[in-house]
Amino acid sequence: MKPFGKMEYCWWTLIGITLFNTFLGEQFSSSALVSILVALTVMFKGLMIIDHFMELRHAHRYLRLMMRAYLIFFPSLIIVTTFL
Amino acid sequence: MANTGSNQVPTADVASVASSPRPYLPGDLAMWFFILAELTVFAIFIIGFAVTRQLYPDMFQQGQTYLHPVAGGINTIALISSSCLVALSLNAIKHSRQNYAAALLGGALLTASVYLAVKSWEYNELIQQGFGLSTNTYFTLYFFITAFHFMHVILGMIILGSMAFKTTKGAYQGKSLSGFESGACYWHMVDLVWIIIFPLLYVIN
Known part of the structure; x- marks a missing residue:
């Protein structure tokens, strides 16, 4: 049985980012910097999930591209709306 | 439904999938159409929420003060943990560890139920304070988006439960x-x- 070191590493990273985001939501009134930071972490979390949990890293190219585009597009909208 | 050859091999591990010359598709193609359709619906909700927030910034800022970021954080941790346990369960089943895979799915269901409990508590808190679907545009969107997601969690838990049951019966063996x-x-x-x-x-x- 292979150890699941990589998966556990992903889990700890995702939990760490979530706690950081929760801390931002609790402690800071939103600013452009907070919004950009949160958007980037959402992008990173989403890409980690589709690559490691969904195992799309080696999946069909179009499917992988579509899922990655989704995860890049929506957090990018958060950044765009920050400057509106 | 069309499926890749690599899915036909019961004990295929991730490494062999990675080195396979064929494009790999985890799961059934029909399920991917369904997943992409669901993601599109959520995308419309998210865009709708973002646009409405630009139109009514004060209402949205005020509405958000009644939410609990810690409860949201707990829910995020619960769903991430549940997702991780499901991924581990898939790995276990690829290595023919049926009982371990079923136990991991049980753990995934348990962590998912934390989400249901916390979200129900949040709804109850908001309703007790007099907020509902018709309070204002912010709460209409809040309840719509989260309740729609809540229903997906329930459906997902039913699917996970069925997978766990089938795993204990050895349905995925060979x-x-x-x-x-x-x-x-x-x-x-x-x-x-x-x-x-x-x-x-x-x-x-």
Whole structure:
């Protein structure tokens, strides 16, 4: 049985980012910097999930591209709306 | 439904999939159409929420003060943990560890039920304070988006429960893992959507 070191590493990273985001939501009134930071972490979390949990890293190219585009597009909208 | 050859091999591990010359598709193609359709619906909700927030910034800022970021954070951790346990369960089943895989799915169901409990508590708190679907545009969108996601979590839990039951009966032993992978991908999609919804509703204002 292979150890699941990589998966556990992903889990700890995702939990760490979530706690950081929760801390931002609790402690800071939103600013452009907070919004950009949160958007980037959402992008990173989403890409980690589709690559490691969904195992799309080696999946069909179009499917992988579509899922990655989704995860890049929506957090990018958060950044765009920050400057509106 | 069309499926890749790699899914037909019951004990195929990730490494062999990676080195396979064929494009790999985790799960069934029909499930991926369903997942992409669901993601599109959530995308419309998210865009609608973002646009309306630009139109009524004060209402949204005020509405957000009644939400609990810690509760949202707990829910995020619950869904991420559940998703991780499902991924580990898939790995276990690829290594023919049926009982361990079923136990991991049980753990995934348990962590998912934390989400249901916390979200129900949140709804109860808001309703007790007099907020509902018709309070204002912010709460209409809040309840619509989160309740829609809540229903997906319930459906996902039913799928996970069925997968756990079938795993204990050895249904995936020596057979295609396509059904298991499809259910797992659906659950990861539910997690993925919450990861976008959480900061949008609770963190950014």
